[in-house]
Structure formats: C-alpha cells, structure tokens
Amino acid sequence: MADPILKVDDLYTGYDGIPVVFGVSLEVMPGELVAIVGANGAGKTTIMRTISGLAHPLKGQILFDGTDISRLAAHQTLKLGISYVPEGRRIFAKLSVEKNLALGSYTENSKVEIHRRIEELLEIFPVLRARAKQVGETLSGGEQQQLAIARGLMSRPKLLMLDEMSLGLMPSMVEKMMETITAVNRAGTTILLVEQMVQEALEIAHRGYVIQTGKIVQSGAGSELLDSEEIRKAYMGM
Amino acid sequence: MALLDVRDVTMKFGELVANDRVSFTVESGAIVGLIGPNGAGKTTLFNCITGFLKPTNGSIHFDGANVTGLTTYQIARLGAVRTFQVVRPLKEMTVFDNVLVGAFLKTSDNREAFARAAECIRLCSLEPLQEKPAGELSIGGKKRLELARALATRPRLLMLDEVMAGLTSTEVKASVEVILRLRESGITLMIVEHVMEGIMPIADKIVVLDGGVKIAEDTPGRIANDERVIEAYLGAKYAQRYKQRKEGEALG
Numbered sequence: 259m260a261d262p263i264l265k266v267d268d269l270y271t272g273y274d275g276i277p278v279v280f281g282v283s284l285e286v287m288p289g290e291l292v293a294i295v296g297a298n299g300a301g302k303t304t305i306m307r308t309i310s311g312l313a314h315p316l317k318g319q320i321l322f323d324g325t326d327i328s329r330l331a332a333h334q335t336l337k338l339g340i341s342y343v344p345e346g347r348r349i350f351a352k353l354s355v356e357k358n359l360a361l362g363s364y365t366e367n368s369k370v371e372i373h374r375r376i377e378e379l380l381e382i383f384p385v386l387r388a389r390a391k392q393v394g395e396t397l398s399g400g401e402q403q404q405l406a407i408a409r410g411l412m413s414r415p416k417l418l419m420l421d422e423m424s425l426g427l428m429p430s431m432v433e434k435m436m437e438t439i440t441a442v443n444r445a446g447t448t449i450l451l452v453e454q455m456v457q458e459a460l461e462i463a464h465r466g467y468v469i470q471t472g473k474i475v476q477s478g479a480g481s482e483l484l485d486s487e488e489i490r491k492a493y494m495g496m
Numbered sequence: 497m498a499l500l501d502v503r504d505v506t507m508k509f510g511e512l513v514a515n516d517r518v519s520f521t522v523e524s525g526a527i528v529g530l531i532g533p534n535g536a537g538k539t540t541l542f543n544c545i546t547g548f549l550k551p552t553n554g555s556i557h558f559d560g561a562n563v564t565g566l567t568t569y570q571i572a573r574l575g576a577v578r579t580f581q582v583v584r585p586l587k588e589m590t591v592f593d594n595v596l597v598g599a600f601l602k603t604s605d606n607r608e609a610f611a612r613a614a615e616c617i618r619l620c621s622l623e624p625l626q627e628k629p630a631g632e633l634s635i636g637g638k639k640r641l642e643l644a645r646a647l648a649t650r651p652r653l654l655m656l657d658e659v660m661a662g663l664t665s666t667e668v669k670a671s672v673e674v675i676l677r678l679r680e681s682g683i684t685l686m687i688v689e690h691v692m693e694g695i696m697p698i699a700d701k702i703v704v705l706d707g708g709v710k711i712a713e714d715t716p717g718r719i720a721n722d723e724r725v726i727e728a729y730l731g732a733k734y735a736q737r738y739k740q741r742k743e744g745e746a747l748g
Contacts (some may be wrong), residue, residue, distance in 0.1 A: 276635045276662055297729060298534045299661065299690040359679065454533075455731035471665065471691060484737065493729045494720040495692025 260326065263288045263448055264309070269318035271308040279304050280472045286417065286450050292445040293459040293480070294452045296469035297493045299325075302452035303345060306421050309450075310342035311335040323416065337365055339416035344494055345425060347406040351395035355386050358394055358405055362412030369375055372412075379408045382441070400431035406437060411442065418442065420451040424458060436462050456493075460484050468492050497560070498568035499524040499653055499684050500545070500576070505554035507540050516708045517554065522653065522686050526644040527679055529686045529695040529716070532705035533728055538688045539581070541705065542657055545686075546578045558653065572601065579645075579659060581688075587631030591622055591641055593708040594630050598648030613649055614677045619681070620644040620674055636667040643674065653684045660691040668694045696720065704728065 262285040272278040281300040286292045294302050307313040309320055311332040321326045327335050332342070341362075350358050356376060363372045380387040383404050389397055397405060404425055410418055420439065424432040432455065440462045443449050453459035460466045460480035468476040468483060470492040476483060483489055498521035507515040513535045522528045532538050543549040545556055547568040555564040558576050566574075586594050590735075595616050617626050620640045626631060630641055638657050646654055652698040662669050672694055679685060689695040695716075696702070702719040704712040706728040712719055719725055727735035 272662075277664070278662055280664065297690075297692065338543065424731075454729075455733070457731055457733035457737055461733075471668070471693060473665075485733070490720070490726065490730065490738065493692070494726075495694070495696035496716060496720050 260288055260373065262286055262321075264450065266305070266309065267319045267321070269305070269308065269320065270316040271304055271318075272283055272316065273304070273313070273314055275316065277286040278472050279308070281318070282469070282472070282474055284467050284474065284477070286448060288416075288448055289443075289446070290464050291440070291449045291451070291462060293463035293466040294450070294469055295454070295456050295459055295466055295483075295489070296452075299471075300469045300471040300492075302469060303421055304345075304487075306342060306450075306452055309335070310340055310419060333364075336413060336415075339413075340419065341410040341413050341415035342419045343406050343410040343421060343423075345421040347402045349394040349397075349402050349405050349409070352393055354393055355390050355397070355405055359386075359409055359412055362409035365413050375412055375414070379411060382411075382445070383408050383438070386448055399432065400428075403427065403431075403435060407438065407442070411447065416430050416448060418447050418449050420449060422453060423451065424453060424455045432458055433456070456489060457484065498522060498557075499559055500686065501557040502541075502545065503555050503557065504605070505541065505544055505551045505556065506551075506728045507537075507544055507549060514708050515544065515551070515705075518705065518708075518710045519554075520703045520710060520713050522684060523700070524684055525679070525682070526700040527675065527685045527687065527698055529699035529702045530686060530705065531690075531692070531695065531702060535707075536705040536728075537708040538705055539657065542578070542655065542688055546576065546655060558657075572649060572651075575650070576655065577646045577649050577651035577653070578655040579657055581658040581661065583635075583642045585630035585633070585638055585641055585645075588629055590627055591630050591633065591637075592617060592626040594641055595648050597623075598645040601649040604612045612650070616644040616647045619647060621670065621676055636663050636670070638673065639671065641664065643671075645676065647683075650685060652679065653686065656685065656687045656689075658688055658690060660694040663691070672698055699744045713737055 264286040266284045269282045270277045296302055311330045315328050325394045359376045385401055423435050436458055466480050466483045467474050468489050475492050477489045500522035502520050504519055506517055513562050530538055531738050535538055544551045547566050550565050563571055595613040599612040603609050623704045660671050699716050701714050711724045712722050
C-alpha cells in the first residue's frame with residue numbers, strides 16, 4: 259500500500275496555548291477524498307489551520323509527503339503543495355475573478371503559466387468564465403464559493419483542504435458544490451474537507467472522521483458512518 | 497411557578513431578526529439548557545434576558561415581576577446573574593478578591609462578604625488558587641472564577657454563557673460537578689452551551705433555537721432524537737435519512 263500523503267499523529271492544538279484538539283490522528287491517502295465531520299466548536303477548523311501552518315501543534319506531528327511540516331508557516335506548506343480554502347470564502351471583493359485566480363498562483367512566476375492555469379480552471383468552472391471580468395463582490399454566494407475553490411487550485415496543490423464549503427448556501431447550491439468537489443477529486447486532486455452537513459459530506463467522501471469536542475470518536479467509510487448511531491450522538495451529546 | 501418567564505421576545509437589529517417571538521420558562525430549581533447552532537440567536541436572547549439589550553417586542557418576567565428594560569445591575573440585584581463567554585476577571589487582583597467583589601453586591605458587611613466569598617471559592621473548587629492573581633489562572637480556572645464571582649452575589653437564577661467551551665473532557669466533568677453542586681444548594685440555572693456532552697446529561701429541559709426561532713423545548717432525551725433538532729445540527733438530508741432508518745426499524 260502507498261504511503262499516506264498526509265499523516266496527522268496525536269495532534270494537540272488550539273489557540274493561545276489553550277488546546278481545543280486533543281490527540282487527533284488521521285491519514286489521507288493520495289487521490290482520496292476524506293471528510294471530517296462534527297458539530298460547531300468540535301475543532302474541525304483548528305485542525306485545518308494547524309495543518310496549513312496558520313497555527314502550530316502544542317503536541318504531536320504532521321507529516322506531509324513524508325516531510326515534518328509541524329513547524330512550517332502557511333507560505334511554506336503552500337510551496338510544498340497544501341492549499342487551504344478557508345471558511346467564509348475570503349475572496350478579494352474589489353478584484354476581478356481573473357485577478358482573484360491569479361493571486362492563487364502566488365508560488366508561480368511565469369505569466370504564461372498563470373494564464374494557462376486560469377484558462378484551465380475556467381474550463382472546469384464555467385460559471386466563473388461568464389463572470390471573469392466581474393469583481394468578486396458582484397458574484398452570488400455560490401459563485402464566490404466556486405471562485406474560492408478555483409483560487410485554491412491555482413497553486414496546483416497535492417492536497418486541497420476545504421473548510422465548510424456549504425456554509426450559507428441554498429440546498430440546491432450545496433448539491434452543486436458537492437458535485438464540483440467530486441469532479442475536482444476525480445481529476446486527480448487529493449481533498450480533505452470539513453463539514454457540518456453530515457450527509458452531504460459523507461456521501462461524496464471515500465472515508466470520514468467524526469470529531470466531538472476535539473477528539474475523533476469514529477472513523478470509517480462514508481456510508482458506514484452515515485448508518486451508525488454514533489454520529490448523531492457525537493452531535494447531540496447523548 | 498416559573499422563576500423565569502420569557503414571553504414572545506423579538507429582537508431586531510435593523511432588518512435582521514435575531515430572535516423571533518421566543519417564549520420559554522425556567523422552573524424554580526431546574527437546570528435549563530439553551531442550545532442551537534452558531535448564529536441561532538442564543539447570546540442575543542441571553543443579552544435580552546440579562547438587560548444588556550432591550551427586546552424590540554415581548555417581555556421577560558423574573559419571579560413574577562416584569563423586568564423587561566431594566567438595567568443589568570437592577571436585574572442582578574433582583575437575583576438573576578450571568579457569566580460571560582469571554583471571561584473578564586480583574587486580572588491584577590487575587591482570585592479571592594475577585595470573588596469578594598461579587599459578594600459585596602448584596603452586603604456591605606465585611607465579615608459576611610468574606611464568609612460568602614470563601615464559601616463560593618470552596619463550591620467552585622478554587623481553594624488552592626485563591627491567593628493567585630486572577631490573570632495567572634488557566635482557562636479552566638478562569639471559567640470557574642467567573643462562576644464563583646457570579647455565585648457570590650447570592651443569585652436565585654444563575655445564567656451561564658458557555659462555561660464549558662474550550663475545556664478538556666476532564667475539565668468539562670469538573671464543571672458539570674460544580675453545576676450540580678450549585679443546583680443542590682438551591683440555585684436555578686439557565687445554561688447556554690455548545691458542549692452537548694456537558695449540558696445534555698444534566699439538564700431537566702432543553703430549549704433549542706435555530707435561525708432566531710425556538711424549534712423545540714423538551715427533555716434532553718427527546719431533544720436528542722427530535723427531527724427538527726437533528727435537521728438543525730446535522731443538515732436536512734441527514735435528518736431525512738435518519739427518519740427513514742427509524743421508520744424502517746419501527747416496521748422491521
């Protein structure tokens with residue numbers, strides 16, 4: 259069996275030295291789509307921030323492609339091939355779709371190459387092609403979310419991390435979003451995503467981890483998790 | 497009779513309706529949990545009840561008296577006291593002196609205030625830390641101090657805003673014990689909490705908000721299996737699947 263592209267081992271992490279994640283271990287294999295699900299405040303975003311280098315472990319280790327990235331900053335993990343699309347989209351409201359995309363290829367210097375990647379992504383995200391010259395703030399919520407994902411792909415990441423892509427979207431848009439994520443994964447990008455919407459995430463994921471108050475309480479195939487009583491318990495506390 | 501009676505409370509911020517005709521009661525001697533996903537309007541409702549906000553519509557009754565629109569200190573004097581999600585100790589003062597400040601709300605007698613502070617320190621398991629400056633406590637310690645300080649005012653209703661957030665499982669258990677001890681001593685509790693494993697097992701009743709509206713008010717056991725609550729927490733699609741499975745089990 260191949261080695262995992264991401265291996266999180268006994269991770270303790272939090273804010274200002276206060277842990278909110280206690281001993282989390284997880285793995286993502288190359289080509290996989292893995293979901294972390296759990297209620298608000300369970301620690302999902304904190305795990306993502308720590309993997310991407312925006313926060314650092316209090317204890318434990320993160321290996322990416324065999325390299326220890328526990329102490330690296332976000333710009334360094336990006337160079338190694340990790341792209342993090344944070345919750346809330348965070349697109350540049352006053353910049354055009356094209357410029358938003360170009361900023362995602364921060365690690366690339368060649369203008370020709372940047373242009374080629376933009377073209378490629380506009381193929382995958384036709385909604386964005388129609389809006390290529392429009393500034394970010396004029397896009398709908400769903401379009402902004404697509405732009406955030408596309409921007410995340412501009413660095414050609416080995417691992418794309420998506421944080422709460424469904425947040426603030428109408429149910430029909432959530433469905434579309436999940437289809438897009440599946441398509442990106444099928445095209446070869448390994449994905450780790452966190453979601454509160456259990457069914458939506460576990461339907462498209464190969465595997466999932468259920469997190470409750472900073473600890474993983476269950477893991478397994480998506481469908482397996484969906485039929486277990488544990489997942490409701492993890493959200494409801496009993 | 498209900499100690500706290502929230503009637504049709506609506507709170508608007510401009511066009512945004514943060515609470516929409518919310519009603520519920522807190523019975524004397526009970527532990528009532530107020531839960532809901534992020535943005536459900538829990539803290540806003542809490543702020544309306546404690547006098548930090550004046551509701552746009554509706555009324556709040558404490559011990560039979562209409563307290564809508566009273567200031568925070570007037571409500572606190574009547575015996576309804578709150579803690580804060582983001583702890584606000586007087587950092588330079590010792591833990592004991594912080595609690596003493598609370599005790600002076602109800603008495604100007606030094607001896608009585610000192611005795612009350614000592615009792616609250618003990619109830620909240622803060623004895624070993626009482627001489628430390630409050631700023632030096634761990635987050636768990638600060639949350640317990642927040643509790644002790646509120647307790648020192650001799651409340652009849654203690655309203656806790658996320659006292660378990662950011663605590664380890666061991667610390668959650670410790671706060672649960674403190675809360676049960678407080679109830680034993682005759683205090684009614686209303687608790688806003690995200691940490692479900694903390695609140696669900698100890699509450700007599702749970703009130704669930706979603707999108708500013710009360711979607712359920714029931715015992716924890718029923719709440720944990722309530723379709724609308726599951727939908728609010730786990731998403732509509734999962735709720736659907738859950739319902740189908742339950743119906744399948746009932747038939748099979």
